[in-house]
Amino acid sequence: MTTNGVQDRQVRGRWISAGSAERNLGLLRPGELAQLRMLGTVRHASAGTVAAAAGSQVTEIQIVGTGELELRARLDQGRATMAVVRTGGVIADIPLLLNAPMPFDAIASRDTELIALSRGRWTELLRSSPDLALRWMTSIARRLDDDRRRLVVVTSKPLVSQVAYLLLDLAEDGPAGDQVVRLSHTTIAHLLGARRQSVTRVVGQLKGHGLVDSRYGYTVIRDPGGLREVMGSEPLP
Incomplete structure (x- = not known):
């Protein structure tokens, strides 16, 4: 799948350990x-x-x-x-x-x-x-390593890749066994240092490609592999 027409301007975000409990902050069993x-x-x-x-x-x-x-x-x-x-x-x-x-x-x-x-x-x-x-x-x-990786993402990749990266990073199990991100577009925009309108437009385009399904207050991931393709290569080895 191509991402022509989906790309938005690069935005310098403010990332402070946005990868949450799955790996970084969730250290307790x-x-x-x-x-x-x-x-x-x-x-x-x-x-x-x-x-x-x-x-x-x-x-x-x-x-x-x-x-x-x-x-x-x-x-x-x-x-x-x-x-x-x-x-x-x-x-x-x-x-x-x-x-x-x-x-x-x-x-x-x-x-x-x-x-x-x-x-x-x-x-x-x-x-x-x-x-x-x-x-x-x-x-x-x-946490510090994730800060470094996400800094590379938000300073070197287009907004569509940033959104894909964030959705994959913050996905959690949904009630139907699917992967969901329970964050509003406003919160996603904050995490990326982007405008909410830009995030909403990108999510809509990802939805049009069948990669996600956007609901009120959360996003369902339909095609993780497709999102990884949009995200591109990992920011660091």
């Missing part, structure tokens, strides 16, 4: 989440609730037990979504290590269960489990 519920403080955040505010002092990490958070940066033109964190994902670990304030607003995009661990409890946990400490280090390294 179901059994470990159950144990952490006993060790930490369990909180429930309704959709739209701010779980952590940008600029606030970080005294604990928060783990997504179930649900989803969006990390949103405060920009001059308003908030922009920078990352999505799902079940097993964690926020605030890097700021806590750096003694830095929370860089983003963490907002529940679905009803979400959070498990909070204080600095002392988290440090004690890592000391007691070398396997978990190693996986945590690997998680941070993967």
Whole structure:
């Protein structure tokens, strides 16, 4: 399939670990989440609730037990979504290590269960489990590596390839056994540093080629192989 007529202008995006819980932020396994519920403080955040505010002092990490958070940066033109964190994902670990304030607003995009661990409890946990400490280090390294890869995508590929890359990266299992991306076109545009109208046009063109099916608030992936063709080569080896 050709992508002539589908390509849009290249846009420099603002990517901060947009690849979410599947590989990068979802470092905790179901059994470990159950144990952490006993060790930490369990909180429930309704959709739209701010779980952590940008600029606030970080005294604990928060783990997504179930649900989803969006990390949103405060920009001059308003908030922009920078990352999505799902079940097993964690926020605030890097700021806590750096003694830095929370860089983003963490907002529940679905009803979400959070498990909070204080600095002392988290440090004690890592000391007691070398396997978990190693996986945590690997998680941070993967987040940084994904930042680098996505920076290459948004600075070297046309918008259609960026959208294909993002849809493949953030897909999750849908109720019918298919792959879906439960993000609005506005959120996709934020993640790519693009205009919503441009993203909507590209998704419509991908739909016209039978690669996706766009619904209100989410996108169904119909042809992953076709999307990979549109995406082109991987950004880095």
